[in-house]
Amino acid sequence: MTRLWHGFAAMGAVDDAEFVVARGDGARIWDRAGREYLDASAGLWFCSVGHGRQEIADAAAAQMARLAAHHCFLDHANEPALALADRIVDLSPFDDGAVMFASGGSEAVDTACKLVRRYWNIAGQPQKTAIISRQHGYHGMNAYGTALAGIPGNLEGYGNAIIPDTLRVRWDDPDDLEELLDRHGERVAAFIGEPVIGAGGVIPPPEGYWAEVRRICTERDVLLIQDEVICGFGRLGEWFGCQRYGIEPDLITFAKGVTSGYLPLGGVIAGPRVKQAFWAAGAPPFRHGFTYSGHAACCAAGMANLDIVEREDLVARVRSLEPVLVGLLEPLRELPLVGEVRHVGLLGGVEFSAEALAERPGLADRAAAAIRQHGVCTRGLRGVGIQISPAYITTEDELAAMVDGIAAGIRAVAAVVV
Numbered sequence: 001m002t003r004l005w006h007g008f009a010a011m012g013a014v015d016d017a018e019f020v021v022a023r024g025d026g027a028r029i030w031d032r033a034g035r036e037y038l039d040a041s042a043g044l045w046f047c048s049v050g051h052g053r054q055e056i057a058d059a060a061a062a063q064m065a066r067l068a069a070h071h072c073f074l075d076h077a078n079e080p081a082l083a084l085a086d087r088i089v090d091l092s093p094f095d096d097g098a099v100m101f102a103s104g105g106s107e108a109v110d111t112a113c114k115l116v117r118r119y120w121n122i123a124g125q126p127q128k129t130a131i132i133s134r135q136h137g138y139h140g141m142n143a144y145g146t147a148l149a150g151i152p153g154n155l156e157g158y159g160n161a162i163i164p165d166t167l168r169v170r171w172d173d174p175d176d177l178e179e180l181l182d183r184h185g186e187r188v189a190a191f192i193g194e195p196v197i198g199a200g201g202v203i204p205p206p207e208g209y210w211a212e213v214r215r216i217c218t219e220r221d222v223l224l225i226q227d228e229v230i231c232g233f234g235r236l237g238e239w240f241g242c243q244r245y246g247i248e249p250d251l252i253t254f255a256k257g258v259t260s261g262y263l264p265l266g267g268v269i270a271g272p273r274v275k276q277a278f279w280a281a282g283a284p285p286f287r288h289g290f291t292y293s294g295h296a297a298c299c300a301a302g303m304a305n306l307d308i309v310e311r312e313d314l315v316a317r318v319r320s321l322e323p324v325l326v327g328l329l330e331p332l333r334e335l336p337l338v339g340e341v342r343h344v345g346l347l348g349g350v351e352f353s354a355e356a357l358a359e360r361p362g363l364a365d366r367a368a369a370a371i372r373q374h375g376v377c378t379r380g381l382r383g384v385g386i387q388i389s390p391a392y393i394t395t396e397d398e399l400a401a402m403v404d405g406i407a408a409g410i411r412a413v414a415a416v417v418v
Contacts, residue, residue, distance in 0.1 A: 024051025
């Protein structure tokens, strides 16, 4: 009987049936029985540089030997946090910016949402407290992330008002945003969205979507938050997803790829408008932060990870692998049960048809389990499809084997009579 409570799990089904991962190397992992799998989801979207990078472990260990951690409250700082903040801003679309660190993406979203409310308060518009998110969007599982959820199951059982000042629009329609602002604009602080919706199904935006959203937010004086927890640090073939879509937001949240998951780290990059409101002479403090904001060893791991990404030119490698992945995924449209295939950068999603989902309850999770039996580790997304988000160092042959395993698993589930 396990005493480990698994996230998102019905523990009665998991108990005594855990899939225990013992080690990893490159794009592969092994379970504790020694069975090998291709890691098609890079952990949980995060292991960009692949498993087993000794360089990152060594950097973290060396920092722990000097100073494992020290807080960044008030005037306190540590060298890795200062260095990593500089580096992240330099990689971002902002000419002038500032980073507040957190321990992961959920904390980053909570930080950004509190920050925009505080910004409007000191700007003399305290009525601007509402935050708009999108259908299918995922923004973590802290209080704000849960309240902003565009995935209905993530709100189930929590009542209607974890944080009441949250509003929702359709994922693909800027006109819906504009109409909502017609009704509620005087109290809207920000609009938050992932450049490409991740956990909601790997859903790229329609052509011109983000440029139109940027125009609307500018004209209506609403701050724009890009949630780059998945898309940031190269996943879409640019350092940040907003750069791929040619816009500059007001705030960027990040996590996952900043350390490739070797240690937990996330944060918010504030662009010039928000930064200057708090850097101005006499400006009040933003009374927020976490014990491990700017954790020295985590930041050292982040620096080593970004060294690898830059030295091996992995952002460009994502661009070169994108058409390879597209060519591999497109034929999956012809598989039984499959309704749609989506892809951008090194992100892919295979969604099952509405008919298949109606006829086969739990199809996405059952397909993920069958795919694992064919040597590929992935997971279901929003109960409707399968995730593909491999490490940037994955070879073309490994990508092909991943897609072959996914296809084999889907065929196996389709062959079961319901």
